[in-house]
Amino acid sequence: MEFCLNLVYKSWKDVKDEIILPQKSSPRLCELIGILAWDGSIASDVEKTKDYRIQIYANAFDESEYLVHTKNLVKSLFNLDMKSFLSKSDNTIYLLKRSKAVFYFLKNIGYEKVDSFIKVPSWIWEDTLFAASLVRGLFDTDGCL
Numbered sequence: 001m002e003f004c005l006n007l008v009y010k011s012w013k014d015v016k017d018e019i020i021l022p023q024k025s026s027p028r029l030c031e032l033i034g035i036l037a038w039d040g041s042i043a044s045d046v047e048k049t050k051d052y053r054i055q056i057y058a059n060a061f062d063e064s065e066y067l068v069h070t071k072n073l074v075k076s077l078f079n080l081d082m083k084s085f086l087s088k089s090d091n092t093i094y095l096l097k098r099s100k101a102v103f104y105f106l107k108n109i110g111y112e113k114v115d116s117f118i119k120v121p122s123w124i125w126e127d128t129l130f131a132a133s134l135v136r137g138l139f140d141t142d143g144c145l
Contacts, residue, residue: 001025001123007108011052011100020079021105027133030124032073033111034137037118042103042111052103056095060086066140067093078102 002024010019022029036042040056054074058067067084074080074095080102082095110121124130 003105003109005105005108008101008104014099014101017081017099018079019099019101021101022077025109025123025127025130026077027129028073028077030130030133031137031140032070032077033106033120033124034134034139035070035073035141036106036111036137037113037120037134038138038141041113042106044103050100052098052100054080054082054097054099054102054106056082058093058095060091060093063093067095069140071095 003022005021005023008021035056036054039058040054043051043053043055045051056067056070058070071082071084074082074097078099080097080099082097084093084095086093110119110123112119120134124134
C-alpha cells in the first residue's frame with residue numbers, strides 16, 4: 001500500500017535531521033507498529049510545548065539486544081537516531097526521539113494508541129506477511145513460549 005504524505009509536515013528539526021518517511025507499507029513498518037503498540041508510545045503536547053515524541057521502553061537488564069534491534073529498525077525506516085535514557089527508579093531504558101513528521105506519519109497511516117486502546121491500521125490485516133510482522137513486534141515486547 002502506498003501512503004499519501006500530503007498531510008505530514010516536517011519541522012525544521014526534521015529537515016535538519018534528514019528524516020525520511022516510508023512511501024509504502026512494509027513488514028519492517030508493521031513490526032515497528034507492533035513494538036509501539038505494546039512497549040511504546042507516540043505523544044504530543046501541541047498546546048504548551050509543540051513537542052512530538054516517539055518513545056519505546058524496555059527492561060534495562062535483559063533487553064539490550066531488543067533495544068539495538070529496535071534502534072536499527074527505526075533508523076532504517078525513518079533515518080531517525082533514537083537516544084537511550086536509563087530510569088534507575090524502575091530499571092527501564094527508554095528510547096526517545098522528538099519528530100513532528102514521524103508522529104503525524106504514524107497517525108496518518110492509521111496507528112493510534114490512547115491509554116489501553118490500540119488501533120492497528122486496517123491495511124495490515126489485508127496481508128499475511130504484514131500481520132505476521134505486527135505479531136512479531138508485539139511478541140518481541142512481552143511474548144514468551
